[in-house]
Amino acid sequence: MTHSPFQLFEQPIDRINTNSIKWNKYKGRDILPMWVADSDFRVPESITAALHQHVEHGIFGYGQAPERLTELLVERMKQCYDWDIEPEWIAYLPGLVCGLNLAVRALTEADQGVISPKPIYPPFMSSVRLAKRSLSVAPVTLQNNRWRIDLAQTEVTPESKLMLLCNPLNPGGTVYRRDELLALADFAKKHDLYVCSDEIHCDLILDETARHIPFASLNEDAAQRSVTLIAPSKTFNIAGLGASMAIIPNPDLRRQFIRAKAGIVPDVNVLAYTAAQAAYENCQPWLDQQLDFLRHQRTKVEQAINAMPYLKLHPIEATYLAWIDASALPVTSPFKFFESAGVGLSPGADFGNSRFVRLNFACRSDTLDEGLRRMRTAIDELGQTK
Template sequence: MQPSIETLFEQNVDRTNSNSIKWDKYKGRDILPMWVADSDFRVPDAITEALHRHVDHGVFGYGSAPQRLTDLLVERMKQRYNWQIEPDWIVYLPGLVCGINLSVRALTESHQGVISPKPVYPPFMSAAKLAKRPLDISPVRLLNHRWLMALEQTDISANAKLLLFCNPLNPGGTVYTREELESVLTFAEQHDLLVCSDEIHCDLILDEEKQHIPFASLNKSAEQRSVTLIAPSKTFNIAGLGASIAIIPNPALRRRFMKAKAGIIPDVNVLAFTAAQAAYEHCEPWLDLQLAFLRQHRDTLEKEINAMPYLTLEHIEATYLAWIDASSLPVASPFKFFEQAGVGLSPGADFGNSGFVRLNFACNSKTLSEALRRMRSAIEQLPATK
């Protein structure tokens, strides 16, 4: 019998003594942690059972990627995203962030620049800084109530070489259409850019009429200039295990990537491989239920946030992350204001806009309702709203 949505996602899982960075941040304080992008949901039983079998075996020596996992990835890309990839394009990584940093270091020379959207997931901008590469910004703007890179407003340097791209967009939750992706490709072709496309949220499409399209699947030009980064980590809540994937069709780019990785980036651990294989092989029904649950939360958030004074939330097409415009709040820091009210959000400054906050709604309904109540109450206490 298939478990219900309520059984799977309404549990009150106590994470306070599990070495969770999300929950330990506010340990001992009455602040709901709704910041870093992991969910509060137990993983599907098939993943837990596969891990138990591996643990019961009792040996944890050096491992390699299971052939079955590679086969599943090839099959998954074809069936879900109509993208035919080859097994030798796949490079396994112990995390997606290292894939972003490797792409910067492997695909650019020291004098060549990186283009990043802004606001965006913080490692995009820090990767260029850590590698001591020049950084150009492509501003993210609202267009017909959707957050998109304003490529025409990008002040691109002559030596720019790598475009960091995020689809679905984090923050903002935009799912790029084919036409929008083709505009990104045209921009890359015009400026002879390589593209590192972070697609870690590709499985978390909330608008049922929308379809994730991998950038590299557009045509041969996109394929041969790209590194695509994906992972089961956000989809199935196994980020702490460290299983990510780079898909690099161009053999020359792949060799450069592997050379930069050698001796610095460790191999993926055996339990991460076990969890990833179980996720992709057995957990699609669980994912379907999770998406239905997240859609309910998304709809609640959009209604409740937009009913509060000073706050605006544009429609979230994908991810479980709400990018809330709090720039009209009569406070110095929206992040600190809500933290003092007992809601721990991600500060917009980390992404490039201090007037915003990001809220992770991958939690049970009780937690979400209480967070919204605290936010509403805090706003109502402001002098201008009394």
């Protein structure tokens, strides 16, 4: 009997009735949930074991960041990304989205503005709106078959004070190369902008010719004007526990950030710290296997989508999210069209372009195969009715 090399990620796990946002959205309906960035993979056993040990202890009082977790984060940034950071640069957060919102409020005044990529992960733009700051757009365009910020078309106003960056890019999956990041750093220096870099997908690099480079690691100027947001949540599927980190080399920016957090943003809960520490200490072999599986899934998605009429998918360098161009599809809403065919994708409108949809392929092979089959069938039937 042969075993799949990906059996860790092919386990049938029923997520109905587990209070899962992803799966509850279509509960009771024959629609495959392939939307929010939440994988269907059971977490590594080391994380489960650490959580069990903590639960068995039976006390869940106020906690603080374990010294070992901070040591692991410092070690990981050096080993994986050749970035030397200091423990005091780290501010722990109960989620990355609150980090985006804190950065906007801490690094800009009420009369200042923020530059955001577009299309982009929705909390980028909502963080600006909720803080009542003015928004300028850095258009994300297709350049040499890769989605990138077009600096030549980026709007800068006299009020602009902060630029938001997403690397790897969500949506789009681009891993910015060093020369591209240096151009962004020069742009920030020229216009005297702070930079908040969301790097939550940094561990999920699928293109083996690419390497994640933290924006703040480029040079001292980039470091001193930056806030870097990272987390083990997407990497190890522990987003529901809530443990994220802001790395802020500049002491003045760090004080502003922590001051904005005080009394509003809660501390990270003790189980989240436990899970994060176990993830960074023991789970690299599991991550390596997951990356192999995601590369397999990515190849399947790219080939299947690009074989369908009307659709186009450009190479996915990172993340488990496919940003599908459905602009040629002769329907009013690509999202509603595929939802009616039994595939629940993320609507492109949420990211800034309603002619796209985003597909999450961090699921079992049979789930992905069925989702792609339903999409192809719907398109074929559309062609027959024309």
